[in-house]
Each structure stands twice: as C-alpha cells, then as structure tokens.
Amino acid sequence: GAVVSQHPSWVICKSGTSVKIECRSLDFQATTMFWYRQFPKQSLMLMATSNEGSKATYEQGVEKDKFLINHASLTLSTLTVTSAHPEDSSFYICSAKNSGGAGEQYFGPGTRLTVT
Amino acid sequence: QQQVKQSPQSLIVQKGGIPIINCAYENTAFDYFPWYQQFPGKGPALLIAIRPDVSEKKEGRFTISFNKSAKQFSLHIMDSQPGDSATYFCAATKAAGNKLTFGGGTRVLVKP
Numbered sequence: 001g002a003v004v005s006q007h008p009s010w011v012i013c014k015s016g017t018s019v020k021i022e023c024r025s026l027d028f029q030a031t032t033m034f035w036y037r038q039f040p041k042q043s044l045m046l047m048a049t050s051n052e053g054s055k056a057t058y059e060q061g062v063e064k065d066k067f068l069i070n071h072a073s074l075t076l077s078t079l080t081v082t083s084a085h086p087e088d089s090s091f092y093i094c095s096a097k098n099s100g101g102a103g104e105q106y107f108g109p110g111t112r113l114t115v116t
Numbered sequence: 117q118q119q120v121k122q123s124p125q126s127l128i129v130q131k132g133g134i135p136i137i138n139c140a141y142e143n144t145a146f147d148y149f150p151w152y153q154q155f156p157g158k159g160p161a162l163l164i165a166i167r168p169d170v171s172e173k174k175e176g177r178f179t180i181s182f183n184k185s186a187k188q189f190s191l192h193i194m195d196s197q198p199g200d201s202a203t204y205f206c207a208a209t210k211a212a213g214n215k216l217t218f219g220g221g222t223r224v225l226v227k228p
Contacts, residue, residue, distance in 0.1 A: 004159075006159075032213065034215060034216075041223075042220075042221070043205060043218045043219065043220050043221050044160070044205070044216075044218050045218075046215055046216070046217075049215055091157075093159050093160070095159075095216075097213040098213070102212050102213075103211070103212045103213025104162065104165075104212055104213065105150075105162070105212075105213060105216065106162070107152070107159035107160045107161065107162075108159050109158055109159045110157070110158065110159045112157070
C-alpha cells in the first residue's frame with residue numbers, strides 16, 4: 001500500500017514551453033502533497049505545499065507564477081513549469097501525506113525534466 | 117540556514133560493516149525524525165522514523181539512535197550489503213506529515 005505515482009517519469013521540452021507533472025496517491029487520500037526539486041548529488045529542496053481545494057503555499061524564493069500548483073482532488077496534484085528555461089532542468093519529486101493513519105509522507109518516483 | 121546537518125557526505129564500507137550516519141538539528145520544535153533511502157533516479161523511500169521520547173529504534177537491519185539533549189540522531193546499518201548502496205537522507209519535522217527539512221545526504225557504498 002501507500003503508493004505515489006508521478007507522470008511523466010521524464011520529459012524533454014524546449015525553452016519557453018510549459019510542462020505539467022502529475023502526482024497521484026494511488027491507494028490513499030492525500031489532502032496535502034509536497035513538491036520538491038533535487039539537483040544532481042544534492043538534497044531535496046521543498047518548493048511548495050499543495051493543499052486540496054486551496055492555494056498552494058510556496059517556500060521563500062520559489063516563483064509561484066512560474067511553478068503553478070493545482071490540487072483539485074484528494075488523489076491528484078499537478079505542477080506546471082511555465083516558460084521553462086534550461087536552469088529549470090532538475091529532478092522534481094512529489095510526496096503525499098496520508099490523510100488517514102499517522103500522517104506519514106510517501107514519495108513519488110520523481111520526474112526528470114530537461115529543458116533544451 | 118541549514119537546520120539539519122548531516123555527516124559524512126560519503127562513506128565506503130565492506131560488506132558486513134556498519135555504516136553510521138549522523139545528523140544534528142537546531143530547531144527544538146522538531147519532534148519527528150525520519151530517514152530516507154534513495155537510489156539513483158528514484159524517489160526517496162521511508163526507512164525508519166523516531167520521535168524524541170525514544171532513545172533507540174530498530175527495524176530490521178536499520179537502527180536509529182537519538183540524543184535529545186545533544187539534538188543529534190544517527191542511523192546504523194547493521195550487516196550492510198551491496199544492495200544497501202544508496203544515498204541516505206535524515207529529515208526532521210514538527211509532526212509527521214508536515215513539511216520536512218532534509219539533511220544534505222550521505223552516499224553509502226558497500227563493497228562486496
């Protein structure tokens with residue numbers, strides 16, 4: 001149980017285009033999901049907290065107009081990277097908080113974004 | 117400000133050895149400390165977690181030791197295997213399910 005999926009697993013896009021990444025909790029409900037980015041050989045950096053039915057909370061330094069987050073249901077959150085640039089190339093990982101149980105967080109497998 | 121400091125950055129041990137990874141935190145409001153294992157190109161997977169009211173917790177070959185007064189906690193991997201070669205992250209949060217603050221990570225290599 002407690003599986004989180006991400007789609008796509010990798011994506012290549014051209015500079016200036018937008019890319020949407022989906023995060024789904026497959027067997028539990030998640031009122032809260034988190035989005036991280038991770039550069040090679042570095043730790044995870046929290047970008048934003050996504051709450052179902054309300055606006056996301058962004059960490060300091062993260063542009064909310066560039067990284068659009070939508071959490072429209074208890075099992076799906078999306079991250080859209082708008083007007084992507086090469087410096088946005090990174091590994092994007094989501095996690096989902098189990099609304100039941102003890103509130104553990106489970107991570108998705110990540111999405112590798114490459115902007116050319 | 118890095119609120120969770122992790123050391124060492126990398127570690128090499130022989131099969132059967134015991135890699136030890138240490139973390140120190142600053143925020144005394146933290147009360148939930150999970151450890152994650154990450155393989156290249158994959159998302160982190162929860163290994164084991166501890167709360168400050170417990171000084172030690174074991175799950176399989178993984179043991180967490182916690183020193184509340186020193187604000188430090190560590191992960192021991194007993195009888196390490198080559199399959200344990202991965203990057204390990206400690207983290208801390210004010211409660212399970214709230215946003216996590218991660219340590220810098222430790223790359224562990226277990227040689228056959």
